[in-house]
Amino acid sequence: MSNFAKNIIRFVFFILLQALLLHRIPFLHKTITPYLYYLYILWLPFSLPRGWLTFVGFIFGLTLDYFLDTPGLHAAACTLIAYVRPFLINLLIPQQGTEQSYASPSIRSMGWAPYFTLVLILTLLHHAYLVFLEWLQIGSFLYFLIKVVASTGISLLLVLLTEMLFVRKERFRTNKV
Amino acid sequence: MRNIFLFIRRYLNFLFFLLLQIIALSMLFRYNKFHEAAFMNVAKEVTGSVYDRVSNTEYYFHLKRTNDSLVNENERLRNLLSTNFENPDTTSVIVKDTVPYDTLGHFRRFLWRQAKVSNNSTSTQNNFVTIHRGENQGVRKDMGVVSSNGVVGIVVNTSANYATVMSLLHRNTKISASLKKSGETGTVEWNGDSPLFLTLGKIPKSAKIQKGDTVITSAYAIEFPPSVIGTVYNIVEDPSTNFYTLILRPATNFYSLQYVYVVENLQAEEQKNLEEATKKIQ
Numbered sequence: 001m002s003n004f005a006k007n008i009i010r011f012v013f014f015i016l017l018q019a020l021l022l023h024r025i026p027f028l029h030k031t032i033t034p035y036l037y038y039l040y041i042l043w044l045p046f047s048l049p050r051g052w053l054t055f056v057g058f059i060f061g062l063t064l065d066y067f068l069d070t071p072g073l074h075a076a077a078c079t080l081i082a083y084v085r086p087f088l089i090n091l092l093i094p095q096q097g098t099e100q101s102y103a104s105p106s107i108r109s110m111g112w113a114p115y116f117t118l119v120l121i122l123t124l125l126h127h128a129y130l131v132f133l134e135w136l137q138i139g140s141f142l143y144f145l146i147k148v149v150a151s152t153g154i155s156l157l158l159v160l161l162t163e164m165l166f167v168r169k170e171r172f173r174t175n176k177v
Numbered sequence: 178m179r180n181i182f183l184f185i186r187r188y189l190n191f192l193f194f195l196l197l198q199i200i201a202l203s204m205l206f207r208y209n210k211f212h213e214a215a216f217m218n219v220a221k222e223v224t225g226s227v228y229d230r231v232s233n234t235e236y237y238f239h240l241k242r243t244n245d246s247l248v249n250e251n252e253r254l255r256n257l258l259s260t261n262f263e264n265p266d267t268t269s270v271i272v273k274d275t276v277p278y279d280t281l282g283h284f285r286r287f288l289w290r291q292a293k294v295s296n297n298s299t300s301t302q303n304n305f306v307t308i309h310r311g312e313n314q315g316v317r318k319d320m321g322v323v324s325s326n327g328v329v330g331i332v333v334n335t336s337a338n339y340a341t342v343m344s345l346l347h348r349n350t351k352i353s354a355s356l357k358k359s360g361e362t363g364t365v366e367w368n369g370d371s372p373l374f375l376t377l378g379k380i381p382k383s384a385k386i387q388k389g390d391t392v393i394t395s396a397y398a399i400e401f402p403p404s405v406i407g408t409v410y411n412i413v414e415d416p417s418t419n420f421y422t423l424i425l426r427p428a429t430n431f432y433s434l435q436y437v438y439v440v441e442n443l444q445a446e447e448q449k450n451l452e453e454a455t456k457k458i459q
Contacts, residue, residue: 014433020231023298023300024300025300034298035302051189051193054194054197055193055194058197058200058201058385061201062201065204066217066220066224067224067227068298069303069341070205070303071200071204071205072206076201079194079197079201080198083190109302164371
């Protein structure tokens with residue numbers, strides 16, 4: 001399957017997963033909203049130019065927003081992490097040339113520690129910005145802090161589970177391909 | 178001039194990022210004020226049809242509960258039938274006034290339309306219900322929405338075939354409510370904590386309230402005919418004011434909404450116009 005088609009399918013899958021499943025889970029209310037959808041942005045290929053990456057992040061967030069009736073909220077957060085991602089990857093990548101030899105960020109291509117540092121930082125950033133925007137309209141500061149921490153915890157757990165359940169077959173690309 | 182171009186070239190990505198942020202934030206803050214956003218109508222059609230398919234599947238799992246609530250409603254309505262009230266006293270005859278029930282609809286105030294729920298959220302701070310009935314089927318903004326058990330919310334946005342309802346579980350919801358027993362009015366709000374509880378503020382301390390009292394929409398809420406909002410669960414006494422704050426249990430079960438009724442107040446326009454005109458005179 002081509003990279004493009006794969007990413008389109010992932011786009012639809014992550015949006016539906018978030019809108020139809022994770023946002024309907026009751027009783028985790030108030031402080032915890034499980035978010036997983038932004039993993040799509042983390043999984044986008046290295047080869048995507050920075051401008052396009054930001055744009056895809058915006059469109060992706062906006063699509064979810066239309067499902068959840070919050071135009072702009074998730075779009076803003078997704079644009080932020082999509083913009084920050086290349087900087088972080090440049091910092092965290094273990095050796096020169098990983099961008100060329102692997103298609104996208106994963107445990108295989110970056111190693112456990114750098115990959116999860118990337119996930120942790122982007123998750124925190126995404127949640128902090130998202131809850132901050134929510135908090136501007138409602139809520140107290142304590143609520144803001146608790147919600148960021150609790151949602152980040154749940155999201156990291158979900159990301160970990162996803163990475164273990166759905167191992168992406170990342171082949172080492174040689175010049176022959 | 179050349180420097181400007183160089184600057185733009187150099188920071189193109191950053192400027193692009195800023196532009197997208199500005200678009201997103203302006204959408205966000207405008208939406209909360211006006212409940213309208215760019216392409217929302219088109220998007221509603223798409224998301225609505227997706228949600229519709231999902232709710233069609235879920236529908237089968239909830240059939241039993243839906244039946245139960247409909248049976249309960251039928252029972253309540255049957256009890257209201259005039260044939261239930263037979264008067265053994267032959268000197269007084271019940272004269273049934275047929276005028277309010279006339280088929281011409283001259284005197285009708287509320288028109289009910291059923292609608293199927295195609296999406297519903299309870300887990301966020303601002304919850305909406307999407308229903309499969311839109312402008313083409315007569316739903317307009319600001320109409321009331323009621324389930325077979327009680328009040329659900331108010332229509333805030335419509336597309337051709339779908340409408341979004343701001344449910345009682347929304348931080349901006351304010352519905353005028355009164356105690357059924359004594360008639361004191363206050364405002365029902367939701368503080369965003371638990372979807373199982375609502376708050377009713379501004380009830381004067383002179384009111385005699387007991388736990389379990391029924392709260393209905395007041396006559397000031399022009400979107401609704403008198404319909405049940407919930408029952409008093411707890412009474413919070415604030416010593417610094419002359420008002421009680423009541424904690425209510427909503428009558429509607431927001432976790433299992435399947436069918437709702439959209440209520441149109443046919444005389445709302447007239448009432449609003451009169452009130453506007455009165456304001457102008459002053």
